[in-house]
Structures are given as structure tokens and as C-alpha cells.
Amino acid sequence: MEQVSPTRTELLTRRAQIRLAEQGAEMLRSKREVLIREFLKELKDFSSQRDKMRSAVVKAIQSLLTAIAIDGTETLCSVASATRQPVTVELKKQNIWGASVINVKSDYSVRPSEARGYTPYTVSARIDEAAGRFEQVIDHAIHVAPAEHKLAVLAEHIRKTSRRVNALEQRLLPSLREQIRFIRNTLDQREREDTFRLKRLKRKKTRSMTEPDPENKPVASGQTQM
């Protein structure tokens, strides 16, 4: 236990600290509840989206491997140069109880084959299929990536908040209560000592009042008081 001066002021300060810590813990518990609720809501969407993305990736890779095997890397490289397009996303910050998450907005969508910059006269359906499937993967990724980021941020904040709640509940509050107990004990002890001392003084005083002072005893004849 840290060095505490057992005074009444200190007791009042510690009591105020306990109230503050209890309020803080309560608030952090509420924050944690909100974050967990948000986390679970996001998790539900995320699981289904990630499953969709996973199956889209598997299909896309299968198509790509077939295209590489039959059409060759050179054809794929050439077609890939024609079909390149930038993916524009708008990033927006959102604050959930102090957890700063990034929401992604994009107007990206899977293009129709004729918009991919090549023609079926020169490009096989295998390559077109692989291109389409990878565009679907990008489409899924645009939704899954921010959700994954949001979950990671929320999880980190839930962990952090839980640590803080635990620190308040398991360490700070017991320590403050211990300190209050110590101060109160010391103050009580001091009070008892004071009472005892006062009582002794009183008793002494009373005794001195009732018992004549030997020094003030009437002097015997022939003796004079100095």
C-alpha cells in the first residue's frame, strides 16, 4: 500500500476518488456493452460476407489456373493490360464510443464483359470468366476489408476497455477502499486515544477537584504557609 497520510481530508479525497472510479467503471462497462453489441452485429454480417468472398476466391483461382494452363501466361498478361481499371474508394471515419473505424464507400461493380477492354473474338471465355470472377472478389473485398478492420478495431477497444474496467474494479477500487479502511482505522484509533486521554484528564481533574491538595492542606498550628 502506498504511503497514505491518515487525515480526515485524505479520507474525503479517497472517498471522492472511489466515487469517481465507480462512475468510471460503470461508464466503461456501458461502453464495453455497446462495443460488444456493435461487434456482434458486425460479426454476423462479416461471417456471411467472408464465406461468400472465400468461395469467390476459390472459384476465381480455379478459373485463373485453367486459363494459365490453356491460354498461357502471355495471353493473360496481354489481356490483363487491356482490362486494368482503377478501383476508387471513399474512406470515411466513424467514431463508436471512442473507437475510430473507417467505413469504405465505393461505386465499384463487376463490369459487363464488353466493358473490359477486349473482345471475345480474340479472348477465350476462360479468360473472361477468370476476369469476371476476380472482379467479384474485388467487389467482396471492398465490403469485407472495412468490416474486418472495424472488427479488429472494436475487438482491440473491447480488450482495452475490459482491461480498464478490470484495473478499476480489481486494483484501484480495492486499493482505495483499503486506504480508506486504513485511514478510518487510524482516525478511529486516534479518536479512541483522544477520548481515552481526555477521559484520563477528566478523571484526573475530577480527582484533583474532589481530593484536597496536600499542599493546600490547612497548616497545623504554629506552622505558616509559605
Next chain:
Amino acid sequence: MSEYDYLNARIKGMHSGLLDREFYEQILASESTAPLIDALLSSSYGPHLRDALERNRSSASIERGLRRNLFDTFEKVRTLAPPTPRRLLSIQFRKWDIENILAIIRGKAAGLLPEDTLTGVFPAGELGDVELEELVAEDNTKAVIDALTAWSFPFTFELKKVVREHPGQRDDTSIEVEFMRIFYAWALDNLSVRDQGQSLLRDHIRGQLDLANLKSVLWAVSQKEIGRRPDAVFPIPGGRITTRTLSRIEQSSSLEMSFEILAESYFRRAIDRGILTFGEARRLAVMERFLEIEIIEAGCKMFRADPLGIGVPIGYIWRKYNEFMNLRILLRSKSFGKPAPATREELFVVEGIGN
């Protein structure tokens, strides 16, 4: 003595070195790429493969070795050919040239670095590595066509006209269609219908044109099936399948219906072979492979269809190209762990090789 005697004798000798069904079955039964590499090292691919594997034993290195072997073999065929067969062979080889030119134009439109554009070319045609590197280094599409004109490349006048009419919009795919249209028109103009050998090659070029047209109309049907409204397809004229049939196919509401119409043509066998697999997968890419195999098979058959003329070198070129494709499929399938039955479906093995 015919111009073909010496050429065909040499090619028949080279033909005996092609890989047979037994080879493919052995590789299909293996678990990794190691048996394939070992088998290829002890075949005619050995020297090219050893050079390619000096750096590492990756799939890309092996494929580089296979490609080099293919290009050198084609170069050998061109070197062996006297003037008339050489002219006819060049018609088939120009198909790769036009595809390479399109790859370079795509690279230019996308603003790629020359080395990146070069990864998209396949120098199997008349234009070799050096010429393609020169073309890639040119500033723009017009300069590419100017360089081709300087090298006396055929039909550059028409290409130049198309480039003038389509000045560099990135999404403009019509330039690709026009280039193919020009190539096929030139190829068919240069093949006489009266000469038996030329007529055979002409039919085969028309088959390749049919495949390009079919890819386009079937793609339009597949787009309709998923609720999109594709642009109208304007087939390239000159193929064996009439424009009317192509138009009927394009108007079908489903791929099954279009295959029914296509089954009335010489693609019937391909449809019969592929319809079940297509039915299971419901993917156009599956049926397209069967249609491609039909054309590859027709090319390979020319080896026996015209044993004293141009059929032998053309048939050999197709057999060698098919072998290269088979090896690439095997290589990739083995390295990705694809099951043997699925790989077998993608292979096309020419019967009667190695006998």
C-alpha cells in the same frame, strides 16, 4: 521432284519425335512435376529445358524451355520450306503475328513499360523476338504499323487505315475485331480454291475464323442468359458457318438452344463430346474448349489428309502446338495438384503419333 518432297520427308522425321498417348498417361499417373521434367529432359525438349532450368526449376522456367523449343521448331520448319510452302506456311504463322501486334497495341494503350508488354507476346509467328522487341519499343500504335510497313509486313495499308479511324481510345475493342477481319480477309485472298493443298489450308483458316465468330456469338448468348443486353455481334465474313446460322445462334435465348443450332454444322462432334460436361458445369468456357479442340484436331488431321503437299507441314505445326499446349496443361495441373481426370478432359491427344 516436288517442292514438298524434301520438306515433308524432314517433317515426317521430326513428327516421329512427338510425344504419344503413353507419355501423357504416365505423366498423368504421377504425383508431381518431377517425372514430367525428367521425361522431357530425355526427349527432344532436353537442350531447351536444360538451358531454362539453369536458374531454377519453377513452372515458369519449364514453360520458358517448352516455348523456346516450340519457337525453334517452327523456325526450323520455316527454314526447311522452299518458296511455295514457305508462303503458305507464313499465312498460318501470321495468325500469331496479328495476335502479338494486338498485344503490343493493348500494352501501348494501357501505358505499359516495354518489358511488361513483352510478357504478353508469343513469338511463334513470322515476327521473332527481335522484331517484337523493336515493335514494343515504338512510341505509339501508328509507329508500330509504320515499322511493320518498313519490314514489308502484309496488309499494313489496311491496318494503318483502321488505326487512323480508331485513334487510341483505351476501351475501343473494335480495333481488335478489325485487325482480325483484315487478317482473315488477307489469308483467304491468298489461298486458291483450285489447288488441293491450298484449299485444305483455306478450309482450315475458315475453321479458325468460325471459332472466332462462334466465341463472339456464344458469348453474346451467355450475356443474355444472365440478363445483360450485349451489343450486336457483327461476324467476320468468310467462315464455313454462314452469317445466317451465326445470326440464328446469336438470337437464341439460351446456350443449349445455340448448341442445338451449332450441332447442325461440322461442330456437331464437338457439341456431342462436350454437352454433358457443359450440362454439369453450365459454363461457356467448358464448351469453348471442345470447340477449340475441334479446330486443333482439324489442323492435326491435315498431316494425313494431304501427305504430299502443304498438309504435312501445317499438320505438323498444329500437332507440335497441341503438344506444347498439352505439356503446359500437364505442367500447370501437376504443380497446382489438379486431379488427373480433370486434367485429362483438358488435354487433346492426337492418335497415331509415335507409330
